[in-house]
Amino acid sequence: TEEGESSLTEITFTSSFRLFPLQLIFEKEGVYLHTNAKRSNQDTSIPGFIRIVERAGVPALEWSPLEDDGRNAPAVLFSKKDGDGGEEDTSFDPGYEPDWAVISTVKKERNTEQSSFSLTGHWAFSLPLSELYSLRRSRFSLGRNFLVLTSRGGHPLPPLHFHRGGTRELLRALHRYIILDPSPLDGRLFLAYPQDSGAQSFDRLQFLDDGGNDLVSRFIHDPYATTFGGFSKVTNFFRAALRPPESPVHSRTPQDPSLPPQSDDEPGFELITCGVELGPRPDVTRGPPLDKWEEFLDSEGRVTCPEKIKELVFRGGITPSLRKEAWKFLLGFYPWNSTAMEREDILQVKTDEYFRMKVQWKSVSEEQEMRNSLLRGYRSLIERDVNRTDRHNTFFSGNDNPGLTLLHDVLMTYCMYNFDLGYVQGMSDLLSPILFITQNEVESFWCLTGFMELVHQNFEESQEAMKQQLLQLSVLLKALDPELCDFLDSQDSGSLCFCFRWLLIWFKREFSFEDILTLWEVLWTRLPCENFHLLIACSILQSQRGELIGSDHDFNTILKHINELTMKLDLQSVLRGAEAICLQLLQCKELPVMVKQVLGLYVPSSSEEASPDSQASETQRLLSQSQEGAAASNSARGPTHP
Template sequence: MLPYVAYKYVKNKREATRREMETTLDSLTSHLSRSMIPDQVVLRISGVSAKFAEDSEEYVSGTLTIVEKAVGVFIEWFPCEDHNARYAPDTSGWVLAEDGGETQTLHSPSGSPDRTSGDHMNKLAFSIDVNDLSSFRNVEPKKGQGYPCIRLICKDGTSYVPLYFTTESTVNFIDVLQRYITLRRSAREPNLVLVVDGKAEALAQSVIALGQNDDVLSRFMKNPYAAALTGFGKITSFMQEQMIPALLDSDEVSQEEQIRAMRELSQREDDAAKLRINTDATSEFELVTQLELPPRPDIYRESPVTQEIWDKFKMPDGTVDPQNIHHLKMNVFRGGLNPDLRKEAWKYLLGYRAWDETNAQFEKKRSKLAKEYERLKAQWISITEDQESRFFSYSKRKGLVEKDVARTDRSMPFFSGDENPNLAMLQNILMTYVMYNFDLGYVQGMSDFASPLIYVMGNEVDAFWCFVELMKKIQRNFEKDQAAIKLQMYQLRDLVMIVNPQLANYLGKFFFSLGFLEGHQSDDMYFCFRWVLVWFKRELSFADTCKLWEVLWTGQPCPNFLLLVCVAILDSQMNTIIDNKFGLTEILKHVNDLSMHLVLDDVMTAAEAIFHQLSASQDKLPAHICEYLNLGEAAS
């Protein structure tokens, strides 16, 4: 006979085993039952198109469905089976699956399938659980000016390809979607539709009805990502090859690694100027004093400067009258340059050719610089493998160059193919710059600046010396202490505080909750690191990159116009970030997903409008803001 205690132990153990077996059996039964339930397509819309590439007007037609599956409800889009079906969006109607109507697929002209394009189109396909959906943008264009568009945004910050509908399609998609989730249009941005948690909404209304401080609710419903992120440890060392790759290569480095780099950077001693902000000593978060700014003016982009217009500013000997330089730069700022003019104009804008330099003087200088280039190039070409094995600093720089050359702009025909001579030109220029400026050497990201110069100039000598002049403007971005980048992050943070204090406060509160060091007010701007480091090269098409850079090279209307471009983009994304309650991981994802989805002309007009808005308020602005923008007495 078992003692009572032993009896209870054995009995409890048997009960636990029995319950475990019952739970396992129930789980298996439930799984088998679910697996036997067929998928039910609730809505099918044909002719819903996605752009084949962001910088083209070529579309891929596909089918959008809402599907009830055993594991949940999913929104799915797949391209049509014919991988050659690329055209403008289809205008066929929508059909509910219950109607049993057959949908028709349009086909492109006959031709053999392109495996590469087919693979790319398959990558556009997606399947999203509706419970993972955070919001979506629903843009209804003016009549006759395009197609309605929806872009889905998930809770983790991922944005999917925009989908272009026929006129009557979006309404029915949204109606069916509302069977499964609660939707609410953003109060701040009409085009943004939010997915609402019904229970959370009810709780919020209850708290408001009780007159409670909404801080209680915000703490109670705190973003679960914050707790996880605060556990990241310090990185033991911080160097160029750690931080820059982490924040530059978003496709190759996880968000966690990017966050680690940001945290480490915030912990390092910085010599950059501190922000001058108003703080409330009774609050754990910084508060921004909001200025009353005038409305932003309407700004329009102008036509690009043509060869004919350019020549009107030049004298017959190639010089430009000093009194006309500002006017010429403003023309470039407002419209950019015709592509066929860039080879000549970029030399002036970069300082490779002086504005007061005659044709004869420039040719004489160019001849001398060509010899200097060949001398520098010969220095590294003559290094033998045996010498290189004992020359670690050189070998390390060479390895970095070769790694970047192999992946810079390879999707462009100009740089595609393993035996492409333009790749050799890129390698030659970067290696020669290593010898020209060995102290700096080579840092990842420099190849992003060199490739457009090679494309435009078409020869090594001019491209190299233009690269030298460009590096004089941006060299400090690549220095080891990263002081220049930190300073620009401080300045960007300052500008956001003035232009959009609501967004500044949101970012400040969230980053404080993540444990970033107090007093590092630039911390919440490091998700813009890539924008500033390579001047939006990774965010824009090659053509748009050239257009933006030549605008920035004018130095108009202020030297820090790049930061105003950043502010304009952040300002446009405020509602998406705040209404979706994005945390750091989601913000990083969302910012990275903006790549190749920015409309450059809209961004530049918004940035210029912000400049004029601030310029009109310079008597109210803090002195350091005026200094950033070269306004008033700060400019003298």
């Protein structure tokens, strides 16, 4: 394609179909393709034709722009070797930063090996119907439909927007060659099968342009698996749930050749609610920060009611003068039930252990390090990141600042503590607030190890934990705001990759330094549910829905808009929104299983699943805990002795 017009992979052209005549089966004008054009003066909405054609008896679905009638264009195949990457968007230069640091550089990679998906120049495409895997239809509040098609290789085509209607006619024409079998769990998602596969007839799809009574709209769950770099791929359906008891069921097993291929390394499928009545979102108030500490200690210095402290911290944070002490408990440096004397012993043991590890890297000679590329790489990354971490803060500003030396030494020692993980860009962002509060090398190190216990998987090379969190975020957002999800899907942003930085370093770059101190101590309480940080991300996204939906944002401008939220978000408003979302979900009587799993309400064991009674009691426990937390912030702040 021409420079700046496509983010898809490079294509190799052949002309295997050039000599075969084209037979036009179906044609519809007014079908727009929304691109991710780099240059701001380019039109990102391209009008065109959608067609079903036969070339040499092979039916295919084709789209071509209005300026090219496309009827005599050859079907152009492309392939890509493993390891080839897509073109990287560099529409604005953030300066030297790691890949995640500025949410504006996202590679669009497609593994297209063994795919029959076809492209022609200027965004046109051709897909043999035998290669069509799934079709998803969505609608905006403005009434326009769009379709997302996915090939059997798992490659989504750019969303097709039907500005003048016509999806019903297209689907009827497709039914001449294939059967579109609806998911029982999402009325908008259909699998494509050959005509002889035994799937049910098109008459039962109820797939109307006007969004009428969809047969499957009553279903609660929505299977929607997404990979980090693209649109959805559905990997499992319980198709029998759609049919009445007397209807024959055509079973498909993983060995059935009529099933679309499934990759063992896919992260699986996620169930996302569709049409669940969540009920009203309650109003939430925040409380004052924890401002007393000694009153919560008994005569031996033991914390008598850690749960109450956590509730107060969740509700209002911690007053600055108490952070140095309270953080050491929240991050596991001191056990909650330890006495003052025991804590003195712990500090001595931890100090000795820290300096033993520090000596290990300090004693490595330059000659030794030249033969240790891993340690040399860790040191290089640390030195580079230390010089640009929170330099606006007086504790780290200026040249030859002792704070920078401490930052460097603690990170190098962590490499000795966890050499398999070592140092990964972003870890300096986690340490700097801790070091600022403790202003102590040993205490900051062990608090960092406690923090890393919560987030170390974020930094693993496979990025599986980050992919899983993005999937979980999709689960929650789909339950809370399906329309916003549809919009993001339509702009190739359904992967939520622009949230990567948020989740990686817990919003460190999104809020002011002082706000991050409050946000992190709130998150360290692990209240009011698991994965509360994902609800914070949902709160931010929903606060921006008015700016996104109904605008002309495309993939690039969505990334740019999210990136420019940095330092513009109100923390207290975001926290109130996240807690209100949590309460809204907890109060839902028909909360889908996948949402419960994300919130920690339902985790079935390998041998048995939790009973409905146990699920209900766990939901009620968390709901009561959150509601009682609000009351605790206004209660007397003295200790409650057992």
